[in-house]
Amino acid sequence: MxxxxxxxxxxxxxxxxxxxxxxxxxxxxxxxxxxxxxxxxxxxxxxxxxxxxxxxxxxxxxxxxxxxASKASQNGVGLFHTAIVFPTRKNLAEMLQRLHEKGYPLTGMADHGVSEAIYLDDPDGNGVELYWDRPRAEWPQKPDGSLRMYTRRLDVNNLLAELL
The missing domain is CATH 3.10.180.10 (2,3-Dihydroxybiphenyl 1,2-Dioxygenase, domain 1)
Structure with missing residues (x-):
C-alpha cells in the first residue's frame, strides 16, 4: 500500500x-x-x-x-496499551522500584533501542506501557538512515542503578 x-x-x-x-x-x-x-x-x-x-x-x-463489566479481552480488537512516557530514565527507575515495593505484577520489560519500557495491566486488563525515550541522537538506525527499533531484554540492574 x-x-x-x-x-x-x-x-x-x-x-x-x-x-x-x-x-x-x-x-x-x-x-x-x-x-x-x-x-x-x-x-x-x-x-x-x-x-x-x-x-x-x-x-x-x-x-x-x-x-x-468484565476485564478487557486479550484476544479481541481494541487498545493494545496506553503508553505513558516519563521525562527521565531516573523517573522510570523510580516507578519500577515503586511497582516492586507495592508488589504490582508486571507483564514484561523491554529495551526497544529508542526507549526502555515496563509493561503491566490496569485492574480492567487494559495494557499500560511505562517508558522513557532515549535522546534522538542515540536512536539506532539502519544503514540507509531509517529507524531500527528492536525488542531486547531490559537491563533492570542498570536501570535501577539510576537510583544510586
Missing amino acids: PESEFVAPAETRIGHVHLKVSNIDRALEFYRDLLGFQITERMGDSAVFLSAGGYHHHIGLNTWQSAN
Whole structure:
C-alpha cells in the first residue's frame, strides 16, 4: 500500500487516553494512587479526569457503558496499551522500584533501542506501557538512515542503578 501524500505536522501529538473502566474507585487506586496522576475533575461516580503537572487531563476514566463489566479481552480488537512516557530514565527507575515495593505484577520489560519500557495491566486488563525515550541522537538506525527499533531484554540492574 503506498504511503499517503498527506503528512501530519511534526508538532502533532496524542493528547490523552479515555478508557472505559468497570469501577472508578478501583481504577483510581491504579492511576492515582499507584502511578501518581492527580484528579483534575470528577463527574460523580461515573467519570474522572487525571493529569500530571496540571494539564487538563492525560487520562479519562468512565463507567458510562462499562460499569461492573468484565476485564478487557486479550484476544479481541481494541487498545493494545496506553503508553505513558516519563521525562527521565531516573523517573522510570523510580516507578519500577515503586511497582516492586507495592508488589504490582508486571507483564514484561523491554529495551526497544529508542526507549526502555515496563509493561503491566490496569485492574480492567487494559495494557499500560511505562517508558522513557532515549535522546534522538542515540536512536539506532539502519544503514540507509531509517529507524531500527528492536525488542531486547531490559537491563533492570542498570536501570535501577539510576537510583544510586
